[in-house]
Amino acid sequence: xxxxxxxxxxxxxxxxxxxxxxxxxxxxxxxSNGATAxxxxxxxxxxxxxxxxxxxxxxxxxxxxWGGQTSTAEHKLAQAMVFQKPVxxxxxxxxxxxxxxxxxxxxxxxxxxHLLEQVDLLPKLRQxxxxxxxxxxxxxxxxxxxxxxxxxxxxxxxxxxxxxASTAIIERIVAKEAQNGTxxxxxxxxxxxxxxxxxxxxxxxxxKVAEYSxxxxxxxxxxxxxxxxxxxxxLYVEHNDVGRSEIKPSDIGQNQITHSAPMDTLGEN
Amino acid sequence: MQESAIGLAFGLIxxxxxxxxxxxxLSLRVSLSAVCxxxxxxxSAGAALATTEFRGRALATIAxxxxxxMPPVVxxxxxxxxxxxxxxxxxxxxxxxxxxMIIAQTILITPLIAxxxxxxxxxxxxxxxxxxxxxxxxxxxQIKALLWDARYSLLTVALAGLGRSLSEVGxxxxxxxxxxxxxxxxxxxxxxxxxxxxxxxxxxLGILLLGLxxxxxxxxxxxxxxxxxxxxx
Amino acid sequence: MYRNLKVNSxxxxxxxxxxSSGLQADKNHLLVQSTTSTANSGxxxxxxxxxxxxxxxxxxxxAVGTGQAIRNARNCDADxxxxxxxxxxxxxxxxxxxxxRFNLMYNDFVVVGPKNDPAxxxxxxxxxxxxxxxxxxxxxxxxxxxxxxxxxxxxxxxxHAQIDVQSNSRQWYRSTGSGMGATINTAIxxxxxxxxxxxxxxxxxxxxxxxxxxxxxxxxxxxxxxILVNPAKCPSVNAKAGQQFIDWLLSAxxxxxxxxxxxxxxxxxxxxxx
Numbered sequence: 075x076x077x078x079x080x081x082x083x084x085x086x087x088x089x090x091x092x093x094x095x096x097x098x099x100x101x102x103x104x105x106s107n108g109a110t111a112x113x114x115x116x117x118x119x120x121x122x123x124x125x126x127x128x129x130x131x132x133x134x135x136x137x138x139x140w141g142g143q144t145s146t147a148e149h150k151l152a153q154a155m156v157f158q159k160p161v162x163x164x165x166x167x168x169x170x171x172x173x174x175x176x177x178x179x180x181x182x183x184x185x186x187x188h189l190l191e192q193v194d195l196l197p198k199l200r201q202x203x204x205x206x207x208x209x210x211x212x213x214x215x216x217x218x219x220x221x222x223x224x225x226x227x228x229x230x231x232x233x234x235x236x237x238x239a240s241t242a243i244i245e246r247i248v249a250k251e252a253q254n255g256t257x258x259x260x261x262x263x264x265x266x267x268x269x270x271x272x273x274x275x276x277x278x279x280x281x282k283v284a285e286y287s288x289x290x291x292x293x294x295x296x297x298x299x300x301x302x303x304x305x306x307x308x309l310y311v312e313h314n315d316v317g318r319s320e321i322k323p324s325d326i327g328q329n330q331i332t333h334s335a336p337m338d339t340l341g342e343n
Numbered sequence: 344m345q346e347s348a349i350g351l352a353f354g355l356i357x358x359x360x361x362x363x364x365x366x367x368x369l370s371l372r373v374s375l376s377a378v379c380x381x382x383x384x385x386x387s388a389g390a391a392l393a394t395t396e397f398r399g400r401a402l403a404t405i406a407x408x409x410x411x412x413m414p415p416v417v418x419x420x421x422x423x424x425x426x427x428x429x430x431x432x433x434x435x436x437x438x439x440x441x442x443x444m445i446i447a448q449t450i451l452i453t454p455l456i457a458x459x460x461x462x463x464x465x466x467x468x469x470x471x472x473x474x475x476x477x478x479x480x481x482x483x484x485q486i487k488a489l490l491w492d493a494r495y496s497l498l499t500v501a502l503a504g505l506g507r508s509l510s511e512v513g514x515x516x517x518x519x520x521x522x523x524x525x526x527x528x529x530x531x532x533x534x535x536x537x538x539x540x541x542x543x544x545x546x547x548l549g550i551l552l553l554g555l556x557x558x559x560x561x562x563x564x565x566x567x568x569x570x571x572x573x574x575x576x
Numbered sequence: 577m578y579r580n581l582k583v584n585s586x587x588x589x590x591x592x593x594x595x596s597s598g599l600q601a602d603k604n605h606l607l608v609q610s611t612t613s614t615a616n617s618g619x620x621x622x623x624x625x626x627x628x629x630x631x632x633x634x635x636x637x638x639a640v641g642t643g644q645a646i647r648n649a650r651n652c653d654a655d656x657x658x659x660x661x662x663x664x665x666x667x668x669x670x671x672x673x674x675x676x677r678f679n680l681m682y683n684d685f686v687v688v689g690p691k692n693d694p695a696x697x698x699x700x701x702x703x704x705x706x707x708x709x710x711x712x713x714x715x716x717x718x719x720x721x722x723x724x725x726x727x728x729x730x731x732x733x734x735x736h737a738q739i740d741v742q743s744n745s746r747q748w749y750r751s752t753g754s755g756m757g758a759t760i761n762t763a764i765x766x767x768x769x770x771x772x773x774x775x776x777x778x779x780x781x782x783x784x785x786x787x788x789x790x791x792x793x794x795x796x797x798x799x800x801x802x803i804l805v806n807p808a809k810c811p812s813v814n815a816k817a818g819q820q821f822i823d824w825l826l827s828a829x830x831x832x833x834x835x836x837x838x839x840x841x842x843x844x845x846x847x848x849x850x
Contacts (some may be wrong), residue, residue, distance in 0.1 A: 130476035150479050161474035164492040173488070177478060222478070428652035428812045436812070438653055439607065441640060520638035523621075538757025539616050540782030 080140035080225050081106035087126055087136035089119075097122050098281040099136070104274075107330055109248065109258035111268035111289070114278035115304060120156070120261045121230050121301065123278060124199040127259060128155050128228050140226075151178070154219035155228040160211040162203040167195055168215055170203045174221045189217040192247055209240030216244055220251070227251055229260035245271060265305065269293055277301045279310070348546035352554075354433035355547060362549075367555055370528040373441055373515070374508040377448035384449070385456025387495070390486045392457070404461065409554075410454030415447075419517030421491055422447040426518065439520040444528070447514040452504040459500040463493050502560055509556050529555070598730045606635045606817045609646075609654035611725055612756055614800070615639035617779040617844050622837050627824050633817045641755060643723030647691040649673060649803075652810030655818040660773070661725040665801045673810075674803035678826055681845040683835055685729060687775055687790040688760070689715075689769040697769065698778070698789040704785045706790050716747045716768035717741075720759050721751030725798075730771045733795065760786075773798050775844040802826075825849070 089097040089240045097119045104110050117129065125131040126138060129145045141150045163170050171186045173215045190196045193213035198206065203214055212232055219227060229248065233241040249271055252258045262268050268275060268289065275292040277285040279300035296302045303310035355363050392404055424430050426438040426446075437443045467489050475485050490497065511531035519526030521535060529552040536545035614620060615637055624635045638648065649657045650673050657674065659665060668674045686783040687706065689695065700706040710717055720727035724734070734741050741749045750768060752759045756776045763770040764784050772780075777788065786795035802822055807815040824830055831847035838844065 123469065128477060145480060153477075155473075155477040156558055161471055164470075174478060177480065177484065198472060243455070422742070426812060427648075430651070432811070439636060504678060520636070522636040522638060525636055537614070537761070538612070538755050540757055540780040542782050 075173070079143070079152070081141050082127060082226075082257075082259075083139040083334075084127070085137045085139065086297040087133045087138060089122055089126060089131065090134045096281055097126060097133075100283050102261070102276065102286060103282040104257075104276075105172075107252070107255060107257055108273040109252040109260065109271045110274050110276060111272035112259065112261045112278060112335050113263070113268060113304065114284075115300070115310060118280045119281040120278050123276075124155070124228050124230055124259065124261055128153055130155070134324070151222070153223055153228065154222040154224035154226075156219050156230065156232045158231040158234055160215035161215060162211055164204055165202070166200050167203050167206070168199045170214060171221055174218050178222060180221075180223075184219065184221075189220050192220075193217045209236045212236055213240055213243055216247060224256060226257045226259065227257070231261050234263070242268070243269075256338065261310060265293065277304070277306055345467055345474040348543050349550060351543055351547035352550040355551065360475055363551070365524065366527050366532050367528055367551065369441060369526070370530070370552070370555065371559070372510060372529060373444045374505055375447065376445045377508050378501060378505045380445065380449045381452040381456045381500055385453045385504070386490060388453070388457040389460030390464050390490065392461045393468050394482065394485060394489070397415050400427055404458075407454050407461065408458045409457050411455065413451065415451055415513030416517065418451045419514035422514065422518045424452065430441050438518065439526060441519070441526060443550055444526060447518045448508045448511060449544045451511060451514055455507060455534050456500055456504050459503060460493075461502060464489050464498045464502045498564060502563060505559065506556060509552065509559075584803050595761075604633050606633055606655050606814055606821055607653070608635060608656045608658055608821075609649045609827045610637050610658045611642045611646040611660050612639045613647060613660070613773045613776040613802070614658065614845075616757065616837060617775040619775070619834070619837055619845060622744050623830070623833065626833065627821060628832075631820060631824070633820065635821065639719070641722045641724030642728070643725075649764045651804055651811055652805070654805050655814045656821055657805060658776075658800065659725055660798055660800045660807060661728045662726075663799060664728065664834070665803060669803060672808075673806055675806050677801050677803045678822065678847050679850070680800045680802045680825055681831075681849070682793065683774045683794075683845050685726065685771055685796040686774050686788045687769055687771055688763070688777060688786050689789045690767050691785045691787055693789055694767075695769070700790065703733060703790075703793050703795045704737045704760050707734065707739055710748070710769060711739055711744075716750060716766050718759055718763035718765075718770040719749065719751045720756065721753045722755065723757070726756060726771060726773060729796075729798070733771070734793065739818070739831055755814060775839075778842050778844060779839045799848075 082100040082102075083101050087100045087102075089094055100123065100238065100290065112123060113122050117164045128236070129138065129150050138145055143149070153170055163173055165173070167190065168186070171190065172181070172270060175181050175186060190199065190219065195206075195210060195214055195217065197295065198210065203211065209285060216229075216232065227248070233244050237246070245267065248258055249261070252271070258271070260271070272289050273288060275284055275285070275289050277292065277296070277298065277300070279298065284298040284300045285296060292301065297303055379433070388407065392400065392407065421467060422443060423438065425432045426435065426443050427433055428438070437446070468485075471485075471489065471492075475488070480488070508531065512534050514526060516534060517530045519528070519531065521527050521531040528533075532550070533545050533548045536542075536548060593706070596779075610620075612799065616639065620635075620637055624637070627633070628635055633780075638645070638654075640648070642661045642664065644663055645654070645657060645659050646661075646668055648654055649668070651673075652823065655666070658680065662677075664716075665674070665677050669677050674784070689697065695709040695715040697706045697709050700711055704812070719730055729743075735844060745751060750766065752762045754762070756772055759770055760772060760780055762768070764782065764786055769789070774791075802825055804811045804818045804822055807813040826849040831849055832849045834845050835843065
């Protein structure tokens, strides 16, 4: 997978259900490496945006481009996603890994053993995946995602309900992947985690990108009122919830500006 | 009468009554064949309904669900009209053969398998869908994975089909004709003995049919499977 | 994964195998559509092996009511028809579905009812009196109601007595719409009288307190006939074997064998093929 295809651009991407915009005219251009965190209040459209990026949900309008191209099957095969609630097959740990390896025509025992060792699941090789603990299940989901050898790795609140040990294992692996050139895009509510892992932060509010900035800038000088409220632990009541209320024509256009990562700050962390 | 029926049932089994073994064997052969064919057809239909989006899908689902309550006699009648010498498929010479009974029961059971498996597969599909999309699985790969992962629930579906098939009399008596040594099965034999007023023998045959169903169920969902099922369901 | 597909294919192959086992040549098979009384009384179990052994022809009997047997034969789903409703049989031949009708044997109908006989029909001497007693006592009567030979006979008897049963169907006249055995079972459950052929009654095993209350009336004569289905109308008919079977049934020797058939030491059928 050429490096440029890790470079994601969203052009005016919207997603509507029954006329209600859940993601509204998002313009975004992410750096092609490192880790990007998506943050925002519940219901802001973060998970949906992640799925739109991954191409498992098609936008109602706008385009998602990888390396300047519309996403192809080849692009998608080079991407993997870990969901908030791990989706594991009703099979053994081994079979869950082999399922993906076989599907990718990569029946690689060494890779499987290596990945399971990384997530500390090798001793549970033959156990039914769905009898593992929550942390173990999510670690298996991550190992399985890595078995796709992804150029882009999505994580949707992958550590949201895990114990510190499992969170640490997952963070360690994600950080290493990002270091080794995998583009990581993850959703989190954990500001400390975002600060530890991400170079840049996309902050979403009410289906729109409220802010996209370098992580240091975001945590020290958030510009949007929503992000300020979020970071100070307050509910943000002023925002216009596009999921529930009508959009006034005056609202549209505010997000027309393309958010671009401040290039000079990339790679600092 | 009940005690004598149970005694009679054991007597028949212990004697290894040839006629009895013959009709029990035919019952099993017809029902298992019908269930196997129904699984091929019904699981395909169920999986298609569960995983694909098309116009009229909701309507098709309702139709399949409604077909579960199709009266066996009506199925028997339709198959009779088709297979009768004066019917469109009369040239096959299948009326009053075990094959005709298998066809009728397949038509009877396929909607049951399709409707129940659709529900089972759809529940699983809702859970797996995003992951499948993420992994870029083809439709065939998705259906294979769903069928395999739902195998224990689908076994119960198959057993429901087998139950309906083994206990059904209305369809097989019309298309089979209850011919001795050819198309007589447990249920038609029970109907015959009842009509002869031999209620004790009819009841004994009923007990044996229940025993047969119990045996098949026990074999198909043995203890080993039950243990695994808890781990993987 | 692929194993699953293989298992499915294996099942399918198994199914086809079982299907193909059903297909069979029928040169040596004979399909008889028959009334139930001859089958349920055990006559065929006694008679047919003798024919099968000496002729190397397998006889398959579908035992249903006479009405349904004739309907099935009209659909060409029979080689030979053996029933007991002379008028309907003659109609069948006249319509070209049968070649020729032969008398095979006879017995008689009887009216059975509970031993206490609420309508006192056992004390009557004529059919009309008997039926009037049932009407007057408003005693329950269970009818086959299935267009069978026995049902046709029963309708003819009510007509003979000039009694309109249809208008009484909600009161004392109960149409079961089922076979002889089921109707006797229902009659016993209801405490109703019913008409049955003697063969079915004698071989019936759930009589409880029921006995024959009216019999030996010439009007209760029950003739069985046998007909070869017309191969010109139904090309699938195995006419050679069918004719062979009918000739055998009508032969003096077989007629003698029919006369020797008994249940509970009672002769059930009286041959009259001449």
